[in-house]
Amino acid sequence: MADFAPKSIVVTGGCGFIGSNFVRHVVREYPEVRVTVLDKLTYAGNPENIAGLPSDRVELVVGDICDAELLERIVPDHDAIVHFAAESHNDNSIADPEPFLRTNVEGTYHLLEACRKHDIRFHHVSTDEVYGDLALDDPTRFTEETPYKPSSPYSSTKAASDMLVRAWVRTYGVRATISNCSNNYGPYQHVEKFIPRQITNILCGIRPKLYGDGLNVRDWIHTEDHSSAVWTILAKGRIGETYLIGADGERNNITVLQDILRAMGEPEDAFDWVKDRPGHDRRYAIDSSKLRRELGWRPRYTDFSEGIEKTVQWYRDNEGWWRPAKEATEAKYAKQGQ
Ligand code: NAD
Ligand code: DAU
Numbered sequence: 562m563a564d565f566a567p568k569s570i571v572v573t574g575g576c577g578f579i580g581s582n583f584v585r586h587v588v589r590e591y592p593e594v595r596v597t598v599l600d601k602l603t604y605a606g607n608p609e610n611i612a613g614l615p616s617d618r619v620e621l622v623v624g625d626i627c628d629a630e631l632l633e634r635i636v637p638d639h640d641a642i643v644h645f646a647a648e649s650h651n652d653n654s655i656a657d658p659e660p661f662l663r664t665n666v667e668g669t670y671h672l673l674e675a676c677r678k679h680d681i682r683f684h685h686v687s688t689d690e691v692y693g694d695l696a697l698d699d700p701t702r703f704t705e706e707t708p709y710k711p712s713s714p715y716s717s718t719k720a721a722s723d724m725l726v727r728a729w730v731r732t733y734g735v736r737a738t739i740s741n742c743s744n745n746y747g748p749y750q751h752v753e754k755f756i757p758r759q760i761t762n763i764l765c766g767i768r769p770k771l772y773g774d775g776l777n778v779r780d781w782i783h784t785e786d787h788s789s790a791v792w793t794i795l796a797k798g799r800i801g802e803t804y805l806i807g808a809d810g811e812r813n814n815i816t817v818l819q820d821i822l823r824a825m826g827e828p829e830d831a832f833d834w835v836k837d838r839p840g841h842d843r844r845y846a847i848d849s850s851k852l853r854r855e856l857g858w859r860p861r862y863t864d865f866s867e868g869i870e871k872t873v874q875w876y877r878d879n880e881g882w883w884r885p886a887k888e889a890t891e892a893k894y895a896k897q898g899q
Contacts, residue, residue, distance in 0.1 A: 564796040567640035569595040573626050574646030576600040578750040579784055581610030586788035588614050601625045610749045626668035632675040641682035644672055650753050654715035655839055665718035673729040683737040684795045685726045690716035694842035702846040705803045712840050730801045738798040742806035743847045747784035748875040752883050753890050759818055760876045761883055763825050769818055773837035778844035781810035783862035793858045807847025808860035820866055824873045836898040
């Protein structure tokens with residue numbers, strides 16, 4: 562079957578970390594595609610993330626995915642929606658779950674309804690966290706068959722949104738796919754997240770902060786590889802299918818922090834232990850063989866140390882981008898004892 566070749570797409574959350582990297586990827590790789598970014602510009606959305614892209618290719622609409630009237634105006638003019646918009650940070654979801662229910666669940670519902678009404682292709686960007694966690698010594702990894710067992714308010718709302726997508730495919734025939742990806746890193750990631758928080762702490766003369774015993778494992782992937790995987794699934798994925806995205810990047814938090822400290826010329830023990838996250842997932846690990854086997858996707862940015870060095874350099878070069886959010890983010894963490 563020929564690949565699906567959209568000419569115009571809506572990218573929700575296109576001013577966030579992964580969404581904006583995806584928009585840049587599409588503009589660079591697919592010159593025939595026009596992108597409408599739909600973003601509410603929450604604390605996590607920044608129009609600078611897509612600044613400098615050609616205005617005849619990329620249009621920003623500031624608005625809420627829960628606004629059905631707005632969707633009615635925007636969606637019909639497009640071939641597909643790629644849905645990144647979400648409340649995405651676990652610690653925030655523990656402090657206040659309500660916005661997660663609204664954006665992640667209700668927002669996905671409204672987008673699905675718009676796709677159903679106008680027969681628009683939908684790709685739903687989800688997370689490996691829907692599968693809960695694995696023990697450090699568990700020999701298995703998550704696959705598309707792993708039962709859902711989310712732990713946090715964030716991951717439970719992402720799991721709920723995945724279930725809505727599956728139901729809309731089966732009941733209404735919406736042309737949708739789902740991807741569940743592991744932890745991303747790279748440029749434009751908000752300073753609340755682990756890697757940018759530690760890099761910018763060091764740049765500010767604050768000691769990095771490690772939760773719990775630091776042995777929690779995340780399966781790191783460069784955001785550029787996430788973008789290429791999402792496009793591959795949009796173009797070649799089978800409707801109704803779920804694909805796991807990962808780049809075999811399992812590392813515990815201490816190791817990642819030591820990579821950052823080394824890349825920044827700091828001693829390997831120059832960090833503080835802080836209070837653990839409640840319900841903290843122990844380990845995530847992705848088996849992405851379905852995506853590789855069926856759709857021929859491969860990650861390209863697999864040298865993690867090099868990726869960290871480049872990411873450190875990006876934060877060094879772009880202080881004007883992260884500085885405005887830093888103080889408020891650290892004040893929030895300080896209140897939580899983290
Ligand atoms: P982010 O928090 O950096 O960006 C989220 C974006 O969504 C922001 O631009 C924000 O303004 C926008 N947004 C929030 N609520 C909105 C609403 N109601 N209407 C319109 N826009 C709204 O998030 P991210 O880390 O880039 O994650 C993007 C997606 O990828 C999320 O769906 C997340 O669950 C998923 N994901 C993230 C990771 C990761 O490591 N960060 C891994 C796997 C999957
Ligand atoms: O697995 C995919 C998920 O990865 C995405 O769905 C989420 O949107 C994304 O935020 C991320 O979730 P995590 O909770 O794994 O990422 P975070 O950057 O918050 O934390 C990574 C690990 O580092 C986690 O074990 C907690 C720990 N941590 C985090 C912070 C902010 C610390 O030790 N210190 C910190 O200061």
